[in-house]
Amino acid sequence: MSRAPYRTIWNLAWPQLLMMLFHFLIGLADVWVAGYIDREVQASLGIISQSLFFLLVVAMAVANGAVAAISQSLGAGLIMRVKRYIGLCLILAAILGGIFLFAGLPLKNLILVALQIPLEMRPVTEYFLTVYLLLLPPYYMLLITNAIFRARKQVIYPLYSMILVTALNTVLDLGLGLGWFGMPNIGFKGLAWATFASVTAGAILNLTVLAKQGLLKPNSFAPWRWMKRATPYLFKVAWPSGLMQIVWHSGYMVLYAITASLPWNAVNALAGMAIGLRIEALLFLPAFAFNMTASILIGHYLGARQPEEARKFGFRILRIGLISITLFSIVVWQFIGPWVDLLTRDAAVAAQAVSYLKWNMIAIPFTLTSMILAGAFNGAGATMYNMFIMGAATWGLRLPLAYGLGHIIMKDAEGIWIAMLCSQIIQSSVLLYFFTFKNWQRFAMIKNRNGHNGH
Numbered sequence: 076m077s078r079a080p081y082r083t084i085w086n087l088a089w090p091q092l093l094m095m096l097f098h099f100l101i102g103l104a105d106v107w108v109a110g111y112i113d114r115e116v117q118a119s120l121g122i123i124s125q126s127l128f129f130l131l132v133v134a135m136a137v138a139n140g141a142v143a144a145i146s147q148s149l150g151a152g153l154i155m156r157v158k159r160y161i162g163l164c165l166i167l168a169a170i171l172g173g174i175f176l177f178a179g180l181p182l183k184n185l186i187l188v189a190l191q192i193p194l195e196m197r198p199v200t201e202y203f204l205t206v207y208l209l210l211l212p213p214y215y216m217l218l219i220t221n222a223i224f225r226a227r228k229q230v231i232y233p234l235y236s237m238i239l240v241t242a243l244n245t246v247l248d249l250g251l252g253l254g255w256f257g258m259p260n261i262g263f264k265g266l267a268w269a270t271f272a273s274v275t276a277g278a279i280l281n282l283t284v285l286a287k288q289g290l291l292k293p294n295s296f297a298p299w300r301w302m303k304r305a306t307p308y309l310f311k312v313a314w315p316s317g318l319m320q321i322v323w324h325s326g327y328m329v330l331y332a333i334t335a336s337l338p339w340n341a342v343n344a345l346a347g348m349a350i351g352l353r354i355e356a357l358l359f360l361p362a363f364a365f366n367m368t369a370s371i372l373i374g375h376y377l378g379a380r381q382p383e384e385a386r387k388f389g390f391r392i393l394r395i396g397l398i399s400i401t402l403f404s405i406v407v408w409q410f411i412g413p414w415v416d417l418l419t420r421d422a423a424v425a426a427q428a429v430s431y432l433k434w435n436m437i438a439i440p441f442t443l444t445s446m447i448l449a450g451a452f453n454g455a456g457a458t459m460y461n462m463f464i465m466g467a468a469t470w471g472l473r474l475p476l477a478y479g480l481g482h483i484i485m486k487d488a489e490g491i492w493i494a495m496l497c498s499q500i501i502q503s504s505v506l507l508y509f510f511t512f513k514n515w516q517r518f519a520m521i522k523n524r525n526g527h528n529g530h
Contacts, residue, residue: 080387080388080391081391081395083372084368084372084388084391084392084395085395087228087230087367087368087371087372088361088364088365088368088395089364090230090231090233090234091225091230091233091234091363091364091367091368092360092361092364093234094230094233094234094237094364095360095361095363095364096360097234097237097238097240097241098237098241099356099357099360100241100245101240101241101244101245101273102124104241104244104245104248104249105120105124105244105248105266105269105270106120106121108248108249108252108253108266109252109263109266111252111253112252112253112262112263112266115195115196115199116199116262116263116266118196119192119196119199119200119203119263120203120263120266122190122192122200123200123203123204123207126186126190126204126207127207128320128324129321129324130175130179130207130208130211131211131214131215131218132317132320132321132324133171133175133215133313133317134168134171134172134214134215134218134219135218135316135317135320136313136314136316136317136320137164137167137168137171137219137222137309137313138218138219138221138222139222139312139313139316139370139453139458140164140308140309140310140311140312140313140316141160141164141219141222141223141226141309142222142225142226142367142370142371142374142453142454143308143312143370143374143453143454143455143456143520144160144226144305144308144309144312144456144520145157145160145161145164145223145226145227145374146226146227146370146371146373146374146375146378146454147374147375147377147378147454147456147519147520147521148160148378148520148521149226149227149228149374149375149378150374150375150376150377150378150379150521151378151379151380151521152379153378155294157227158290158294158295159295159296159297159301159305160305160309161223161285161290161295162290162295162296162297163296163297163302163305163306163309164219164222164223164309165216165219165220165223165285165291165295166296166302167219167309168215168216168218168219168220169212169215169216171215172211172212172213172214172215172216173212175208175211175215176208176209176211176212179208179211180205180208183201183204183205183208186204187200187201187204199263202263202264202267203263203266203267206267206268206270206271207267207270209271210270210271210274210275213271213274213275213277213278213279214274214278216278216281216282217236217240217274217277217278217281220236220278220281220282220285221233221236221281223285224281224284225367225370225371226371226374228371228375230371232281232284233281235280236277236278236280236281237277239273239276239277239280240273240274240276240277241273243269243272243273243276244269244270244272244273247265247268247269247272247273248265248266248269250265250269251264251265251266251268251269252265252266252269253265308456308520311456312453312456312458313458315458315459315461315462316453316458316461316462318462318466319458319461319462319465319466322462322465322466322469322470323465323466323469326469326470326473326474329474330473330474330477330491330495331345331348333474333477333478333481333482333491334348334481334488334491336482337481337482337487337488337491338482338486339486339487340423340427340487340488343421343423343424343426343427343488344427344488344491346419346421346424346427346428347424347425347426347427347428347429347430347431347488348427348428348431348488350415350418350419350424350425350428350431351427351428351431351432351435353418354407354411354414354415354418354428354432355432355435357407358400358403358404358407358436358439359442359446361396361399361400361403362396362400362442362443362446362447363446365392365395365396365400365443365446365447365450366446366447366449366450366453367450368392368450369388369389369392369447369448369450369451369453369454370450370451370453370454371454372385372388372392372454373385373388373389373450373451373454373455374454374455376388377454377455377516377519377521378519378520378521380521382516382519385451385454385455385516386510386516389447389448389451389510392447392450392451393444393447393448396443396447397440397443397444400439400443401439401440401443404436404439407436408432408436411429411432412429415428415429415432427488430488430489430492431488431492433492434489434492434493434495434496435492435495435496437496438495438496438499438500440503441496441499441500441502441503441504442499442503444503444506444507445465445499445502445503445506448503448506448507448509448510449461449465449506451510451515452506452510452515452518455515455516455518455519456518456519456520457515457518459518460506460509460513460515461506464502464505464506464509465502468498468499468501468502468505469498472494472497472498472501472502473494473495473497473498474494476494476497476498477490477491477494477495479494480493480494481494
C-alpha cells in the first residue's frame with residue numbers, strides 16, 4: 076500500500092470531501108426554507124441546531140473510538156476482533172441514543188429555559204426540540220455506522236448515505252415546509268420531520284449494507300465477558316474526544332459573547348462573524364476530509380505495528396492538505412467581496428465580514444495543521460493530546476486575548492479576529508511538536524502483543 080502513498084491518501088480523501096459537501100448542503104437547504112417561512116422559524120432552527128451538537132457529542136466521541144479500535148484491529152489482521160468491535164459499537168449506538176432520548180424528553184422545558192428562548196419563539200422551538208430528541212437514536216446509529224465504514228476504508232458508503240440524506244431532506248424541506256411537489260404544507264413542522272425522515276433513511280441504508288456484508292450476524296455480537304474487556308479502550312479514546320468537543324464548542328460560545336458585548340458596533344461584528352463562518356465553512360470541508368483520512372491511515376499502520384510508517388503518512392497528509400487548501404484559499408480570497416455582498420446588503424456588516432475572513436484566511440495553514448494532526452491523534456487513540464492542547468489554546472490563550480485586544484487595547488472586533496489567529500499559530504505549533512517528537516504511538520491498542528489471537 077505504501078508504494079503509492081499519495082494515491083492511497085487521495086482514494087480515501089475524495090469520497091469524504093464529497094460527503095462533507097453534502098453535509099454542508101443539508102444545512103443550506105434547512106436555513107433557506109426556514110428563512111422563506113419566517114425569521115422566528117429561522118432563529119429557532121439555528122438555536123436548536125446548535126443545541127443538537129451537544130446532544131450528539133457522545134455519538135461523535137464513540138465514533139472516534141470506533142475508528143481507532145476498528146482501524147487498528149484491521150491493520151493487525153484481527154478480523155474477529157474487527158467484527159466484535161463493530162457489534163459493540165452498534166449496541167452502544169442503540170443504548171446511548173435511547174438514553175439521551177428518554178432523559179431529554181422530561182427535561183425539555185428546562186432546556187428551553189436554559190437557552191433563554193423568547194416567548195414568541197417558544198412554541199416553534201419546543202416543536203423542533205421534541206422532534207430532534209426523537210431523532211437521536213437514528214442519528215447516533217448514522218454517525219457510528221459511518222465511522223465503522225471509514226475505519227474499514229469503505230469510505231464510499233458514508234458518501235452514499237449522505238447523498239440519500241441530502242436528497243431526501245431537500246425534497247421534504249421544500250415539499251412539507253413550502254407545499255411543493257403536491258405535498259401537504261405543514262410549515263416549520265415539515266422542516267423538523269424532513270430532518271427526521273432523511274437521517275433515519277441514512278441509518279437504515281447503512282445497517283442494510285452492514286447486514287449484506289455479513290456484519291450483523293450473531294458472531295458480531297461478542298459475549299459479555301469480551302465486551303467488558305473491550306469497552307475500556309473505546310472509553311479511553313472517546314472521553315477525551317467528547318470533552319474536547321465540549322471545551323472547543325463552549326469556547327466558541329464565549330467568543331460569541333465577547334463579540335456581542337463589544338461596546339462598539341457589536342451587532343455588525345456578530346453579523347459579520349456569522350457570514351464569515353459560513354464562507355469559512357467551505358474551506359473546512361476539505362480539511363475535515365484530510366482529518367478523517369489521517370485517522371484511518373494512522374490507525375491501520377499502528378495496528379500493523381508500523382509506527383514509523385504511521386508518522387510518515389501523517390506528514391504526507393499534512394503536506395497535501397497544506398498545499399492544496401492554501402492554494403484554494405488564495406483563489407477563494409479573490410472572490411471574497413462579491414460573496415460577502417451576496418449574504419448582506421449592509422456595508423458595515425460586509426466590512427466586518429471581510430475583516431473576519433482576512434485574519435482567518437491567514438490562519439488557514441495553522442488551522443489545517445491542527446485539524447489534520449488532531450485526526451492523526453484520533454486514529455492513534457491519543458485523544459488526550461487533542462483535549463489538553465486545544466483546550467489550553469482556547470481557554471488559556473484565545474479567549475483572554477480576544478477580550479484584551481477586542482475590549483481593552485484595540486477596542487474593535489478586529490482584535491478578536493487577531494486573537495483567533497494567534498491561538499491557531501500556538502495550538503498548531505504545539506500539536507506539530509508533539510506529533511514530531513513525542514511517542515504518541517504508545518496510545519495504540521495493539522502493542523507488541525502476539526497478534527495471532529483474533530479475539
